[in-house]
Each structure stands twice: as structure tokens, then as C-alpha cells.
Amino acid sequence: MGDASIPGITVIEEEQPQTGTRRMVLNIGPQHPSTHGVLRLQVELDGETIVKCRPDIGYLHTGIEKEFEVKTYQQAVTLTDRVDYLAPLSMNLGYCLAVEKLLDLEIPPQAQWMRVMLTELTRLNSHLVWLGTHALDIGAMSVFLYCFREREDILRIFEMFSGQRMMTSYFRIGGLALEPPRGWHARIKKFIDGFPSKIDEYEDLLTNNRIWTGRTKGVGYFALEDMLDLGITGPMLRAAGLKTDARKDQPYSSYEKFDFEVPTRTESDVYARYLVRLQEMRQSVRIVVQAMDGMPSGDWKAADQHVVLPDREKMKTQMEALIYHFKIVTEGFRVPEGEVYQVIESPRGELGFYVVSDGTAKPYRVHMRTPSFGNLQGTPKMVEGSLIADLIASIGSMDFVLGDTDR
Amino acid sequence: MLTGNLPDRPLAAALDAFDADAIAAGNFCRGELTLEIAPAKIVSVCGFLKYDQQFVRLSTVTAVDRYPAEPRFEVVYHLHSIERNERVRLKCRLGGANPEIDSVTSVWRSADWYEREVFDLFGIRFAGHPDLRRIMLPDEWVGHPLRKDYPTMGYK
Numbered sequence: 001m002g003d004a005s006i007p008g009i010t011v012i013e014e015e016q017p018q019t020g021t022r023r024m025v026l027n028i029g030p031q032h033p034s035t036h037g038v039l040r041l042q043v044e045l046d047g048e049t050i051v052k053c054r055p056d057i058g059y060l061h062t063g064i065e066k067e068f069e070v071k072t073y074q075q076a077v078t079l080t081d082r083v084d085y086l087a088p089l090s091m092n093l094g095y096c097l098a099v100e101k102l103l104d105l106e107i108p109p110q111a112q113w114m115r116v117m118l119t120e121l122t123r124l125n126s127h128l129v130w131l132g133t134h135a136l137d138i139g140a141m142s143v144f145l146y147c148f149r150e151r152e153d154i155l156r157i158f159e160m161f162s163g164q165r166m167m168t169s170y171f172r173i174g175g176l177a178l179e180p181p182r183g184w185h186a187r188i189k190k191f192i193d194g195f196p197s198k199i200d201e202y203e204d205l206l207t208n209n210r211i212w213t214g215r216t217k218g219v220g221y222f223a224l225e226d227m228l229d230l231g232i233t234g235p236m237l238r239a240a241g242l243k244t245d246a247r248k249d250q251p252y253s254s255y256e257k258f259d260f261e262v263p264t265r266t267e268s269d270v271y272a273r274y275l276v277r278l279q280e281m282r283q284s285v286r287i288v289v290q291a292m293d294g295m296p297s298g299d300w301k302a303a304d305q306h307v308v309l310p311d312r313e314k315m316k317t318q319m320e321a322l323i324y325h326f327k328i329v330t331e332g333f334r335v336p337e338g339e340v341y342q343v344i345e346s347p348r349g350e351l352g353f354y355v356v357s358d359g360t361a362k363p364y365r366v367h368m369r370t371p372s373f374g375n376l377q378g379t380p381k382m383v384e385g386s387l388i389a390d391l392i393a394s395i396g397s398m399d400f401v402l403g404d405t406d407r
Numbered sequence: 408m409l410t411g412n413l414p415d416r417p418l419a420a421a422l423d424a425f426d427a428d429a430i431a432a433g434n435f436c437r438g439e440l441t442l443e444i445a446p447a448k449i450v451s452v453c454g455f456l457k458y459d460q461q462f463v464r465l466s467t468v469t470a471v472d473r474y475p476a477e478p479r480f481e482v483v484y485h486l487h488s489i490e491r492n493e494r495v496r497l498k499c500r501l502g503g504a505n506p507e508i509d510s511v512t513s514v515w516r517s518a519d520w521y522e523r524e525v526f527d528l529f530g531i532r533f534a535g536h537p538d539l540r541r542i543m544l545p546d547e548w549v550g551h552p553l554r555k556d557y558p559t560m561g562y563k
Contacts, residue, residue, distance in 0.1 A: 057542065058544065066557075249489075340439060341439060341485055352467060352485065365471045365472075367467065369467035369485070373520065377519065
């Protein structure tokens with residue numbers, strides 16, 4: 001009895017013999033625009049109330065974890081971009097830090113600060129896409145256009161650094177892929193000086209907007225204990241009042257040298273998550289400004305010649321450098337046996353890389369603990385008992401990426 | 408009996424005091440604590456770590472295939488304590504013939520999808536799991552792709 005006239009939505013109605021009421025099973029997705037990718041939700045409705053919700057994932061499963069096992073450590077960086085494609089630099093960073101921990105590699109300060117600056121720009125980029133699409137779902141179309149205007153500037157900055165807008169692969173094991181381009185400071189300064197007023201613009205459009213607050217306040221409530229039990233992390237947890245952030249708790253890549261706040265709220269509804277993410281954007285601006293103005297000079301890649309490719313000039317003039325270049329490119333570098341679990345704070349929450357090495361040039365096993373997978377698991381708990389009209393607002397507030405979920 | 412550098416770790420000592428047979432081996436390496444747990448003890452150990460040692464969060468569950476070595480599989484749990492600001496890795500070794508271990512979904516509900524993922528991609532069964540189905544691959548899929556004897560390329 002499926003109705004195929006609306007793509008992505010199937011309706012099945014069943015009469016309950018005891019009560020005579022009709023129970024409806026609504027199938028949303030996997031090709032539904034409000035599921036931000038290929039999430040499929042099977043929702044059982046009693047009238048307009050959601051009785052049961054069953055998320056179905058895996059439509060974007062590409063076997064990336066298997067793919068890691070046949071790439072050398074450096075080649076595998078490019079795979080990480082494709083997992084969370086809205087925060088590629090966060091993915092690069094998590095993977096590089098994990099392998100560098102196995103190698104016990106010292107990263108020069110300039111590379112560390114560059115990494116901090118660019119991952120914070122990534123956070124802005126990711127939150128902008130979230131805000132734009134989330135507002136679009138709820139019916140505020142113009143916010144989407146505003147957000148994508150600023151996102152374009154950030155993508156151009158990424159392009160300036162790495163030559164790529166989205167699949168940057170700019171962080172490599174041992175430092176950065178390329179020397180930071182000339183004129184980066186002026187370019188980022190121009191963007192970041194104007195950005196706080198842009199956040200004010202979004203707030204003007206939404207924060208006190210009666211339609212927005214009506215659609216988001218008190219919607220999608222999630223108790224803190226349930227969140228911890230179901231493995232939910234990131235801004236959702238902070239919107240429930242728990243001050244937890246890997247950048248503060250287990251600082252990496254010299255985050256301990258930066259002065260920033262971890263914004264929290266206590267309402268734990270869609271509106272609180274919105275406010276937390278907007279505050280996070282303001283804090284990211286603070287971090288980018290500090291990184292930009294205090295950028296240490298020096299090398300942008302580590303000095304270990306077994307791991308890091310030599311400079312082009314050296315490679316052409318020195319025999320030894322040429323040999324190392326050849327060895328690294330053809331065979332990769334060996335990583336000592338062992339295992340590490342490196343956690344960073346991605347825009348969506350806790351991102352963990354579990355890397356196991358058997359002493360060869362290819363990873364024995366890489367497991368990504370991705371925040372979207374963990375967060376999505378909480379969907380039924382959050383939406384069951386609420387109205388179907390609030391479903392899209394609720395799942396939108398989770399800010400998941402299906403590439404990140406399915407890997 | 409704790410060996411190596413484990414006696415210096417308060418968490419390992421506390422777990423050893425709770426159940427002297429629980430820890431089979433372990434190490435503290437690169438700032439990370441790894442404890443190898445006897446597979447039969449995993450649920451009671453996780454319960455102890457959650458309720459007595461404040462490890463309220465299960466970060467992830469995954470597995471490593473050591474094929475052709477035996478015992479072939481390692482099921483790996485990463486636990487996180489926000490209060491202690493500490494992480495620990497638990498590891499259980501399982502033989503390749505019929506890999507099965509008790510599910511920890513009774514301790515953390517978040518184990519649900521992670522265990523389904525390990526079941527799907529490694530073929531390790533979790534006894535007591537409420538809904539052990541494939542999660543990434545279609546239900547009719549044959550084989551478990553993250554096993555080392557599963558080819559990376561090809562049609563079959």
C-alpha cells in the first residue's frame with residue numbers, strides 16, 4: 001500500500017483491531033531533503049504523535065576503514081577528508097595526530113598553530129552549513145543564503161592554502177602539505193574582522209524571531225543522563241549543561257595556549273543547541289584571531305627526514321635527500337608497532353581515531369569513532385513521544401553528516 | 408596478578424582488587440592504559456568501571472582481526488570518564504572458530520549500534536544484544552568485510 005508519488009516518503013496505514021484507530025507507519029528517506037543525506041527513518045505514528053522511530057543507516061557505507069589497510073599512512077590522509085566532508089580539516093587533524101603519536105613525532109609550533117587556526121575555520125564552515133540548512137528545514141529560507149555567503153569566503157581561504165575547496169588534505173603526517181601561502185594573514189584578517197557582525201546578522205534574523213522560537217523552544221528535549229548513556233557528544237551535550245570539550249579536557253595541537261570559553265546552556269532543546277553553536281562560532285573567531293596574531297615563525301613541517309618529504313630544492317641538489325624522497329614516495333615510512341586512540345573535538349562532537357600499527361608502512365587497522373554515528377543513535381529517545389512536525393527540527397539540531405555516520 | 412607497569416596505575420589496581428581474575432594482561436604505553444580482560448568477565452568489569460569508577464561514557468566498541476594468529480579477534484572498548492578526565496581501553500581476545508562475547512548493552516545503551524557494527528563487519532556475535540542485525544551492509548550480504556581474509560577488491 002505504499003504511495004510512491006512523493007519521492008522518499010512511503011505511507012502504510014494499518015487499522016488496529018482492538019481500538020479501531022489507525023496507526024500509520026511513515027517512511028522518511030533515504031532520499032528526503034530534510035535528512036541531510038541518506039538517512040532513513042521509519043516512524044510509527046498515532047495521530048500526529050511519534051510512537052516509535054527507527055533510524056536505518058548504511059546507505060553511504062563505502063568501506064573506508066577497510067581502504068585504510070591498503071594505503072600507506074600518508075596516502076590515507078586523503079581518505080579522512082571524505083568521511084566528514086563538512087569538516088575535512090578536523091578529520092585530517094585527528095588522523096595525523098594519532099599517527100604522529102605512534103611515531104612520537106615533534107611538530108613545529110608554526111604547524112601546530114596553523115592547524116588550530118584552520119580547524120577553527122572549519123568549525124565555522126561546518127556550523128554555517130548546519131545553521132543554513134537547519135533554518136531552511138524550519139522555514140527560514142533567507143538564513144541559508146546568508147550562511148552560504150560567508151561559507152564561500154571560508155572555502156576560498158581553504159583553496160588559497162591547499163588548492164582545494166573541500167577535500168583539502170592540507171594536514172599531513174609531520175606538519176602541513178604546503179608552505180602557508182603568501183598573503184594569508186591579510187586574507188583571513190579581512191574575513192575574520194567582518195565575521196562577528198555577520199553572526200549578529202544571523203541572530204537578528206533568528207534569536208528573537210517568534211516563528212523560530214516557537215518552532216525550537218522546548219522542542220527535542222533530551223535528558224543529560226540519557227545522552228551520556230547513549231553516547232551523545234559535542235554541542236548537544238553542552239546544550240544540556242555539561243561543560244565538556246576535548247580542546248580543554250585533553251588539549252592537543254597546543255590548544256592549551258589559547259584563551260577561549262566553552263559555551264553551555266541548560267535547556268537541552270533545539271533552541272539551546274542553536275544558541276550554543278552560535279556562541280561556539282564567536283569563540284572560534286577568538287581562537288582564529290589569537291592564532292593569526294601570535295603565529296610563531298619557523299618550520300611548517302617536522303625535521304624527521306624518514307617521515308617528511310625533503311624540500312624540492314634539496315631533493316634536486318642533494319643525493320641523500322633524493323633517496324629519502326624516493327623511499328618515502330614509493331614505500332612510505334614505517335610506523336612503530338602499537339596502538340593509540342586520539343580524540344579531538346570536531347564541530348559535531350567527539351572524534352576518535354583508533355590506529356593500530358604492526359610496524360609496516362600501512363595501518364593494520366584504523367577505526368574512526370565518528371560523532372554523527374554516536375549522536376544519531378539517540379534519535380529514537382529524542383523524538384519518541386513528540387509531534388511529527390517537530391521531527392525535522394529535532395534531527396536537524398543534531399547536526400549529523402551521513403558520510404561521517406556510515407563511513 | 409598485575410605485571411609490568413600496571414601496579415602503578417590506580418585504575419588497574421582498583422579493578423584487580425574488585426576481581427583478581429579479570430585482568431589477563433595490559434600495559435600503559437604512550438599515555439594510554441590498555442587492560443586485557445578475560446572475555447567471560449567483560450560485563451561485570453564494565454559494570455564496575457561505570458558505577459564504581461565513574462566511567463559513565465562508552466566512547467566506542469570496535470575489533471581488530473589478527474588473522475591468521477589465534478586467538479584471532481580482539482574486541483576493543485574505549486571508555487571515558489568525564490569526572491576523572493581519563494580514558495581506558497579494554498580488550499578481549501576471542502578465538503576465530505565461533506567468536507562470541509557477552510553484550511555490554513545492559514551497561515551502556517550506546518553499545519547497541521557499536522556492537523551491531525562489529526557484528527556486521529567482523530562477524531563477532533554479542534550474546535544478549537537486543538537487536539543483533541547488520542547495520543552498514545544489506546541484510547543479505549555474505550561475509551564480513553573487515554576480516555583480514557576478506558578481499559579488498561573483486562566481485563565476490
